[in-house]
Amino acid sequence: MRRVATLYRTTVGKKVLMAVSGVVLFGFVFVHMLGNLKMLVPPDAAGHYAMDVYAEFLRSVGYPLVPHHGVLWLARLVLLAAVGVHIVSAVQLARLSRAARPRSHAKEQNLSLAYASRTMRWGGVILLLFIIYHILHFTTGQAHSSFVAGAVHQNYVSAFQNPVVFLVYLVAQTALCLHLYHGVWSFFQTLGLNHPKYNHLRRPFAAAFAVVVFVGFLTPPTLVLAGVVS
Amino acid sequence: MKLTLHVWRQSGPNDPGRHERYEADDVSEHMSFLEMLDVVNERLVGQGEEPIAFEHDCREGICGSCGMMINGVPHGPKTLTTACQLHMRSFRDGDEIWIDPWRATAFPVLKDLVVDRSGFDRIIASGGYISVRTGSAPDGNAIPVPKDNADAAFDAATCIGCGACVAACPNASAMLFTSAKVAHLAQVPQGQAERWDRVLAMVDRHDAEGFGNCTNHGACQTACPKGISIDYIAQLNRDLIRATLRARPVEAGRDA
Numbered sequence: 001m002r003r004v005a006t007l008y009r010t011t012v013g014k015k016v017l018m019a020v021s022g023v024v025l026f027g028f029v030f031v032h033m034l035g036n037l038k039m040l041v042p043p044d045a046a047g048h049y050a051m052d053v054y055a056e057f058l059r060s061v062g063y064p065l066v067p068h069h070g071v072l073w074l075a076r077l078v079l080l081a082a083v084g085v086h087i088v089s090a091v092q093l094a095r096l097s098r099a100a101r102p103r104s105h106a107k108e109q110n111l112s113l114a115y116a117s118r119t120m121r122w123g124g125v126i127l128l129l130f131i132i133y134h135i136l137h138f139t140t141g142q143a144h145s146s147f148v149a150g151a152v153h154q155n156y157v158s159a160f161q162n163p164v165v166f167l168v169y170l171v172a173q174t175a176l177c178l179h180l181y182h183g184v185w186s187f188f189q190t191l192g193l194n195h196p197k198y199n200h201l202r203r204p205f206a207a208a209f210a211v212v213v214f215v216g217f218l219t220p221p222t223l224v225l226a227g228v229v230s
Numbered sequence: 231m232k233l234t235l236h237v238w239r240q241s242g243p244n245d246p247g248r249h250e251r252y253e254a255d256d257v258s259e260h261m262s263f264l265e266m267l268d269v270v271n272e273r274l275v276g277q278g279e280e281p282i283a284f285e286h287d288c289r290e291g292i293c294g295s296c297g298m299m300i301n302g303v304p305h306g307p308k309t310l311t312t313a314c315q316l317h318m319r320s321f322r323d324g325d326e327i328w329i330d331p332w333r334a335t336a337f338p339v340l341k342d343l344v345v346d347r348s349g350f351d352r353i354i355a356s357g358g359y360i361s362v363r364t365g366s367a368p369d370g371n372a373i374p375v376p377k378d379n380a381d382a383a384f385d386a387a388t389c390i391g392c393g394a395c396v397a398a399c400p401n402a403s404a405m406l407f408t409s410a411k412v413a414h415l416a417q418v419p420q421g422q423a424e425r426w427d428r429v430l431a432m433v434d435r436h437d438a439e440g441f442g443n444c445t446n447h448g449a450c451q452t453a454c455p456k457g458i459s460i461d462y463i464a465q466l467n468r469d470l471i472r473a474t475l476r477a478r479p480v481e482a483g484r485d486a
Contacts, residue, residue: 006430007470093445182446189467193468
């Protein structure tokens with residue numbers, strides 16, 4: 001325990017928490033993106049949308065071993081904890097960094113070319129605001145003009161027929177894409193997952209992951225806006 | 231060449247400091263950057279003014295003394311080059327050059343461009359050593375070291391402790407320096423005895439000195455005049471995590 005406390009006290013330990021909570025969130029984002037692709041599946045003979053069937057599955061999975069919504073709430077608690085740990089560590093680390101460099105250099109040049117790495121902190125704030133909006137929009141419905149509880153497919157389509165909503169999601173997904181690119185690469189680096197044989201694959205993997213998530217999330221809304229999915 | 235310099239002048243640790251403008255009219259492109267400052271200083275001394283204080287020693291790129299921020303880049307515009315090995319042919323006639331000391335809480339400015347880098351010495355003292363038997367020298371090749379490990383350890387050991395990594399880092403982190411020292415000793419057999427205690431102690435000291443945390447930008451490896459890779463930071467992180475997981479109860483090994 002003493003050594004775990006030592007690890008946590010170090011800046012590296014806080015980064016490890018960032019990485020571990022981050023990987024929980026990568027996993028969630030990826031599965032969420034796969035789930036959203038069900039919007040592209042046409043309704044079955046009985047008129048049920050794949051998205052609604054999937055949503056009902058998420059609500060009832062594990063029943064009767066666990067109550068309805070049991071697994072859903074467990075997942076929500078894990079995600080909430082991961083987001084909490086991620087934000088607390090980020091704030092602590094950002095404050096330490098600020099204290100370490102109270103005055104910047106004259107004509108400071110940017111030696112790290114990655115735009116993504118320089119925008120992690122503000123990008124994170126944008127994502128937090130987006131998550132709050134997103135929950136109010138599709139989970140609780142206050143931010144949705146024609147929300148019908150439980151009708152996931154219908155809510156999705158009616159939301160993205162509005163170009164303004166589409167634009168908000170486009171901005172958020174761009175922020176997510178950049179955040180994931182630097183985050184996935186940082187995950188390998190922070191946990192020391194490096195090896196001369198596959199080091200050159202880490203950045204391409206991070207880029208591919210970020211792009212797959214970006215394209216995966218934005219394909220269904222684009223098709224809704226274009227009128228292909230209704 | 232004619233150059234305009236904006237040099238950070240600070241008479242002591244408590245002086246707030248300011249940039250001062252100097253015209254350098256008689257600069258040869260064959261001069262090193264430090265020789266250019268020498269010429270400016272000779273004129274200042276001739277005028278009865280205080281010369282610009284900057285640290286220097288070997289002037290051949292191996293001692294690590296001469297670090298300074300030149301136009302916002304540690305050691306100036308040339309990669310893999312210390313300020314003393316930078317020549318004025320890297321600049322153009324009429325250029326304006328801004329010169330700053332390293333800026334970090336852990337590197338307080340002593341005077342003008344000279345900062346106190348003894349924080350690095352304290353990081354080394356906390357664990358950057360190995361315990362060896364004193365007395366007669368051991369036989370040279372008594373302990374075999376795999377070639378890959380020897381090369382990786384040597385690459386890490388080329389760190390000259392100049393502090394460019396700290397200056398380049400947006401968080402003023404000294405992780406590249408610390409990781410080079412940790413990785414250097416972690417990859418050779420002689421460094422194994424203290425390997426796990428070393429990484430814990432050195433990272434602890436790094437943080438206590440007030441250096442920031444690494445956010446994996448990679449600016450340090452771009453700035454490093456010795457081209458030290460941030461792969462060593464990953465190795466430090468891995469060793470620190472392993473050191474934590476390896477924790478054994480004190481009673482281990484005792485007879486039941």
